[in-house]
Amino acid sequence: MTRTNALPRYLVVLGSSLLLFAGMGWSADKDSSDIEKRLDAATRVLTEIMGTPDKAIPNKVMNDSKCIAVVPSMVKIAIGFGGSHGKGIATCRTADGRWSAPAPITITGGSWGLQLGGQAVDLVMVVMNEQGMQHLLSSKFKLGADASAAAGPVGRDAAADTDWKMKAEVLTYSRARGVFAGIDLNGSAISQDKDETRVLYGKFVPFQEILDGKVRPKASTEAFLDAVRKYSGESKEHARNDR
Numbered sequence: 541m542t543r544t545n546a547l548p549r550y551l552v553v554l555g556s557s558l559l560l561f562a563g564m565g566w567s568a569d570k571d572s573s574d575i576e577k578r579l580d581a582a583t584r585v586l587t588e589i590m591g592t593p594d595k596a597i598p599n600k601v602m603n604d605s606k607c608i609a610v611v612p613s614m615v616k617i618a619i620g621f622g623g624s625h626g627k628g629i630a631t632c633r634t635a636d637g638r639w640s641a642p643a644p645i646t647i648t649g650g651s652w653g654l655q656l657g658g659q660a661v662d663l664v665m666v667v668m669n670e671q672g673m674q675h676l677l678s679s680k681f682k683l684g685a686d687a688s689a690a691a692g693p694v695g696r697d698a699a700a701d702t703d704w705k706m707k708a709e710v711l712t713y714s715r716a717r718g719v720f721a722g723i724d725l726n727g728s729a730i731s732q733d734k735d736e737t738r739v740l741y742g743k744f745v746p747f748q749e750i751l752d753g754k755v756r757p758k759a760s761t762e763a764f765l766d767a768v769r770k771y772s773g774e775s776k777e778h779a780r781n782d783r
Contacts, residue, residue, distance in 0.1 A: 575644065575740050576760055581612035582629045583764045585662045585715070590771045594695055595720055597666065601692060601711060603773040607632035607667035607676050607751070609730075610764075611647055613660045614714075626663060627733060629761075631768055632673055634753030639768050641757040643750040644736035649683075649728030661716040663723070665730075666692060672709030676730070679747035683710060684726030691722025 586608075590596045602608075607630060614626025629642045647663070667673050675687040683689040692711030714723035732747040745755055757765060768774075 575736050578612065578627060578644070578736070579629060579642070579761055579764050582610040583767050585612045586610050586664065586764075586767045586771065589662075589664065589713075589715060589720055590767075592720075596694070597664065597711075597713060597771075598693055598695065599773070601666055601668070602771050604668060605633075605666045605772055606669060606673040608768055608772065609645060609665040609667075609676075611645070611663040611665075614647065614663045627736070628663065629764060630665075630676065630751065631765065632667070632676065632751040636753075637774070638753065639765055639772070639774060640751045640753045641755045642740075642761045642764055643747055644733035644740060645730055646733045647725075647728050647730050649725060661714045661723075663725075664713040664715075665725075666711045666713075667709065668711060669709055675709065677748045677751055680729070680731040682727065682729045683712070684728075689724075689726055691724050694721055 590602075593599075609628055609630035611626040611628030614628075625648050626646070628645050628647065630645050631639045631642045634640050667676055672687050675681040678686075681687055687709045688707075689710040689712055690708035692713050694713070712723050712725045714721065734744060737747075737750075738744050740758060740761075741750075741755065749755060
């Protein structure tokens with residue numbers, strides 16, 4: 541092979557390598573941007589929902605919560621049968637009463653029936669007791685099968701008349717087209733989003749390790765945690781110590 545013929549081939553290999561590395565960098569930036577957008581959307585959803593006390597999750601529910609998960613824009617599509625898929629963020633109270641670093645989650649589910657249509661809904665799930673929290677910490681469980689779930693009460697005074705619902709391990713809420721109400725999510729499966737966990741923390745970290753408070757929150761998650769602290773009644777002292 542002559543030097544003249546070898547040069548173009550070398551340039552092709554070099555150019556391909558540069559494109560590959562550039563593509564890898566773009567992909568990493570895109571992944572990082574996706575999780576940041578999810579965190580921002582989850583913060584906005586919780587803030588907007590709780591900003592209208594008479595139509596929001598009752599303070600008693602939020603104050604007694606063990607874990608809170610927010611799934612912005614869960615997609616519900618129905619063509620012959622119902623289906624749903626969404627990505628969100630979850631955090632749990634740790635043993636010392638603080639809120640853990642957030643953990644990315646996915647939720648999937650469906651219901652059979654003659655349906656036609658589609659919509660996106662914002663979803664909030666509130667884990668109410670230790671048993672429900674243990675199901676969440678397991679990193680994969682199904683509402684209604686592994687953990688009891690019920691459409692949550694809405695409004696400042698709603699909790700007083702719906703104490704029976706407080707027996708559910710998970711209270712579920714949805715917002716679609718500006719209407720906020722409890723929703724039945726039985727049959728939906730919740731699991732750790734392993735890919736987004738790697739993007740957020742730079743490596744894979746087990747669900748339980750994150751939600752038990754063994755992982756320090758990233759700066760990009762602080763706005764979401766501030767919203768959770770604000771509406772869940774966490775003490776200011778705990779909030780200061782988290783920083």
